């Protein structure tokens with residue numbers, strides 16, 4: 001068994017708010033908001049699932065349950081009795097760690113607050129060799145950002161085990177078998193550290209073309225005009241309330257700095273200040289169209305026209321998209 | 334078969350993205366007072382309450398209904414809470430119907446209330462990621478929650494699997510057209526969260542992907558609000574109707590089904606919403622409906638996502654599976670078509686105050702039947718992981 005080096009908290013410290021209150025005004029009346037939480041800690045029984053989780057943790061193998069009557073193999077081993085055979089007993093059996101996706105899986109771009117760090121993340125269902133039912137798994141690509149089309153119905157996937165395992169379902173995930181060598185696919189209990197992961201290096205910008213400088217100047221002017229309108233739009237200001245970010249934007253025709261400061265959005269030429277993250281888009285119009293609500297920044301990221309240096313900053317991208325929509329809405333009413 | 338049961342009063346509060354001005358106590362009392370007023374009765378005449386409240390985490394309390402019993406004027410009477418995921422409201426109406434049909438009570442209150450967006454994520458300084466997180470606790474707790482399972486996954490998986498089977502159906506421009514149409518229909522619903530948020534099909538197509546394959550403008554929005562109905566057995570219903578001058582809208586069919594929550598052989602068929610199919614078939618059978626498209630005029634459907642609306646319509650027999658796009662292409666649900674679908678704007682535009690949503694749909698179906706002088710409506714609620722639960726009701730006007 002591998003040991004855990006870093007002590008992780010059940011609730012991440014950064015998610016926990018301070019004790020405090022806030023007053024908001026509606027139609028001239030003040031109303032009170034109180035920072036709060038409902039929390040309960042558990043020492044949770046894994047009961048009959050213990051062999052399944054310990055099998056993954058200690059032996060890098062996956063167990064299912066086989067009905068002694070009809071022979072169906074369920075993974076995960078959901079029941080000690082088969083509900084289809086009048087509750088005939090089942091027995092634990094080992095299944096393979098290669099399988100096929102049951103159906104085309106979704107990809108989450110806007111995650112819950114617990115999973116902001118992981119987006120974009122894939123979760124789908126794999127039918128492992130020797131199994132009849134599907135196990136939910138996270139999946140990744142070894143080739144950078146996850147986009148639709150890499151993993152589909154029937155895509156062959158390999159289970160990968162984390163080097164440090166804790167005995168829960170996140171000890172494993174899947175990658176497309178086609179991204180691995182045949183030797184890796186055949187290796188039982190393949191570890192994360194045995195795979196080459198393409199590092200998320202800042203993408204190179206193309207050589208500056210003759211029109212790029214003009215395009216940059218025009219995009220910057222457009223962005224500044226949009227920011228001016230957003231700063232006058234109450235709904236758009238609300239979208240970035242209590243949010244502060246310095247973003248360095250690099251494009252083929254030049255560089256600019258986007259600053260978000262509690263309701264105010266500004267753009268200025270050049271790289272100014274200490275950035276919270278870097279955004280790279282060869283064509284600055286990608287950014288301008290996104291904020292003008294004529295295109296989607298998320299879509300641009302999915303199509304690799306826009307790159308950001310930190311995954312959790314998807315949150316900021318979403319806030320910008322929300323502002324774009326707020327401004328577009330306010331213009332209609 | 335039991336006694337006939339009718340709806341004799343209904344009300345909703347405005348649905349809003351946030352009600353900082355009101356707690357769920359006040360929202361519940363508001364909707365109840367208005368529904369009883371609509372029926373022309375006082376709390377003394379109500380025999381019991383059926384509470385539709387989806388999620389303890391939203392209300393930030395367990396047994397969230399207990400403080401309501403007294404403030405709704407129902408002290409020392411029957412009260413029960415139903416919680417069935419997204420289908421909570423539809424299942425609560427089903428339960429209330431059963432008690433009245435069985436002769437246990439003459440008049441009952443069905444109350445849905447939800448306060449979803451008090452949940453707040455202090456890292457992104459916004460509500461939605463925490464709302465999604467709280468719903469994420471609904472995923473299977475041993476094998477799925479820790480994978481980042483989300484509410485959107487419930488339908489995204491089904492829709493993508495449906496697309497695997499029917500790659501030419503659910504074209505993006507069709508779901509964009511439906512979303513745009515719903516945004517036009519909501520204009521006449523003064524209680525809607527997005528009454529004046531009209532969008533063009535182009536805007537829907539350009540909106541960001543939130544959870545592949547869904548775009549922001551084809552997804553329901555979380556709401557806060559309440560909805561209430563008064564249900565009564567036949568003789569009482571007729572007496573109330575004579576008093577108010579409003580016709581009774583009878584509940585003539587009900588059906589429910591809950592699927593397996595894991596997929597694969599002998600379990601959930603991922604490309605189907607069999608719960609929708611089975612619940613609708615059971616409701617049609619009870620109501621004596623042979624051809625739903627010819628015998629139903631109004632559909633108030635739980636549209637969590639536009640592509641799911643389309644598949645649900647196919648599962649409920651209005652169009653063939655694989656041809657859901659004919660809802661628009663053949664003009665079935667376009668203005669002047671055979672069916673009026675979600676005249677209230679649906680959950681996408683009126684809003685999704687989870688426990689209250691399906692009851693809001695029934696409120697709309699009842700008022701549209703009366704207003705338009707139509708004969709039959711279908712009310713639908715879906716919920717739980719992998720689109721697992723459905724309850725469907727047929728409402729009829731004589």
Ligand SMILES: [Zn+2]
Pocket residue numbers: 067068069070071072082083084085088
């Ligand atoms: Zn069996």
